[in-house]
Amino acid sequence: MTLIKSISGIRGTIGGKVNEGLTPLDAVRFASAYGTWLIARNGGYKTKVVIGRDARISGKMISDLVCSSLIGLGIDVVNLGLSTTPTVEIAVPLEHAQGGIILTASHNPKQWNALKLLNEKGEFISGDDGAEVLSIAEAESFSYAEVDDLGVITNDDSYLKKHIDAILDLPIVNQEAIKAADFSVVVDAVNSTGGIFVPAMLEALGVNKIEKLYCEPTGRFPHNPEPLPEHLTDLSTKIKELGSDIGITVDPDVDRLALVCEDGSMFGEEYTLVAVADYVLSKTPGSTVSNLSSTRALRDVTEAIGEKYHAAAVGEVNVVNKMKAENAVIGGEGNGGVIYPELHYGRDSLVGIALFLSLLAEKKMSVSQLRDSYPAYTISKNKIQLTPEIDVDAVLRTMATKYADQEVDTTDGVKIYIDKEWVHLRKSNTEPIIRIYSESKSVESANKLAERIITEIKETL
Numbered sequence: 001m002t003l004i005k006s007i008s009g010i011r012g013t014i015g016g017k018v019n020e021g022l023t024p025l026d027a028v029r030f031a032s033a034y035g036t037w038l039i040a041r042n043g044g045y046k047t048k049v050v051i052g053r054d055a056r057i058s059g060k061m062i063s064d065l066v067c068s069s070l071i072g073l074g075i076d077v078v079n080l081g082l083s084t085t086p087t088v089e090i091a092v093p094l095e096h097a098q099g100g101i102i103l104t105a106s107h108n109p110k111q112w113n114a115l116k117l118l119n120e121k122g123e124f125i126s127g128d129d130g131a132e133v134l135s136i137a138e139a140e141s142f143s144y145a146e147v148d149d150l151g152v153i154t155n156d157d158s159y160l161k162k163h164i165d166a167i168l169d170l171p172i173v174n175q176e177a178i179k180a181a182d183f184s185v186v187v188d189a190v191n192s193t194g195g196i197f198v199p200a201m202l203e204a205l206g207v208n209k210i211e212k213l214y215c216e217p218t219g220r221f222p223h224n225p226e227p228l229p230e231h232l233t234d235l236s237t238k239i240k241e242l243g244s245d246i247g248i249t250v251d252p253d254v255d256r257l258a259l260v261c262e263d264g265s266m267f268g269e270e271y272t273l274v275a276v277a278d279y280v281l282s283k284t285p286g287s288t289v290s291n292l293s294s295t296r297a298l299r300d301v302t303e304a305i306g307e308k309y310h311a312a313a314v315g316e317v318n319v320v321n322k323m324k325a326e327n328a329v330i331g332g333e334g335n336g337g338v339i340y341p342e343l344h345y346g347r348d349s350l351v352g353i354a355l356f357l358s359l360l361a362e363k364k365m366s367v368s369q370l371r372d373s374y375p376a377y378t379i380s381k382n383k384i385q386l387t388p389e390i391d392v393d394a395v396l397r398t399m400a401t402k403y404a405d406q407e408v409d410t411t412d413g414v415k416i417y418i419d420k421e422w423v424h425l426r427k428s429n430t431e432p433i434i435r436i437y438s439e440s441k442s443v444e445s446a447n448k449l450a451e452r453i454i455t456e457i458k459e460t461l
Helices: 024-041 059-072 085-094 127-139 159-168 175-181 194-205 233-242 269-283 297-304 316-326 349-363 367-372 392-402 443-460
Strands: 003-006 009-013 048-053 076-082 099-103 112-118 153-155 184-188 209-213 246-250 257-260 288-291 309-312 330-333 337-339 378-385 407-409 414-418 421-427 433-440
Touching: 003 127, 009 024, 024 059, 024 099, 024 112, 024 127, 048 059, 048 085, 059 076, 059 099, 059 112, 076 085, 085 099, 085 112, 085 159, 085 349, 159 194, 159 349, 175 194, 175 349, 184 194, 184 233, 194 209, 194 246, 194 349, 209 233, 233 246, 233 257, 246 349, 257 269, 257 349, 269 288, 269 297, 269 330, 269 337, 269 349, 269 367, 288 297, 288 316, 297 309, 309 316, 316 330, 316 337, 337 349, 349 367, 378 443, 392 414, 392 421, 392 433, 392 443, 421 443, 433 443
Parallel strands: 048 076, 048 099, 076 153, 184 209, 184 246, 288 309, 288 330
Antiparallel strands: 003 009, 009 112, 099 112, 246 257, 330 337, 378 433, 407 414, 414 421, 421 433
């Protein structure tokens, strides 16, 4: 059993002993801490929270516990039921709520669940705010409402349509071109809420040929739910079998989008953001942002039209903060996370689908041809194990100094740009390792770069 309490929320495996897994008591304690923090932040005034969940098996149980805990504190709850992370993020400000909780363990297997916490803007709470919530939970310093002051629960299933309508209202979404393209699409929604939301989004865009693969929201994932190539073999096979134009897959809470080409090959989740950014930049030129471990291709596409690319520390909160600081027109993460601020500041697969299909329809080319039109890079992910007594920060400083004549970014660990290659070194917060991500034009050259850096790190020790 596993329970991880962090500034971004609480996640764990269902069952086990209290404080060792995500048990009912742990869910109640953490929801109560968050609710208590929200009430204090709201000056003691009547507080409202939006709740939504993915389709995983434990979702209804955890949702009932969280909702009951909040109304027990006197907080009103708007319960969206089966929903998506971006839908809850959109609903919070529309409901004039003070916060939101998304019940999802994202791409983790079915035995996991989590409480992810939002502020009044529908954005993930900051590190400092998360630390306050953790402190309240640790001390159990919450006081529940008396009977006349209990909150109420309102069930609201209207936000599927509201989310889709908000996307259709975006000026750059080209519904006419998408409908005229007459795309045939296969959707793998890993039996979670994407099975409801993605086909509905496609239908609203005018797509009539939709093959649903694993779209029943049972929470019983037919394969590992992380949208990586090795987990998408069924989708790839179905596309080739049917002769479809494109495959679309999302993770259980629909904030990561991956695409598969008409020949069954992977478009590459690193390139989801690149393609969407290409489209957005063609309509509204401006700066772009991704995290330091994402592909250089976004930088290339941005600089090719004379605009500025900015790198952010790893983590959605950090990307959003950088996007706001730089007034970016598009941003996100290389894991298939598209953030389009014209809609909201959160990773959103539904808006990603609308923008990608608009691009594909206007380009009038196949998905594989579109992929081949972008700079080709490959990322290699490695790590080096260290002994606990080694000063990892000192190692990183040494590497930054060694490559001082290159472009070096120390925002989050050390990222070194060497011509069109890069290597990103980050220390783990939980174990004595350095994560080493490297990118180059091929798998071989990316691995070779990583091996070289690993050798140099060992020599410094």
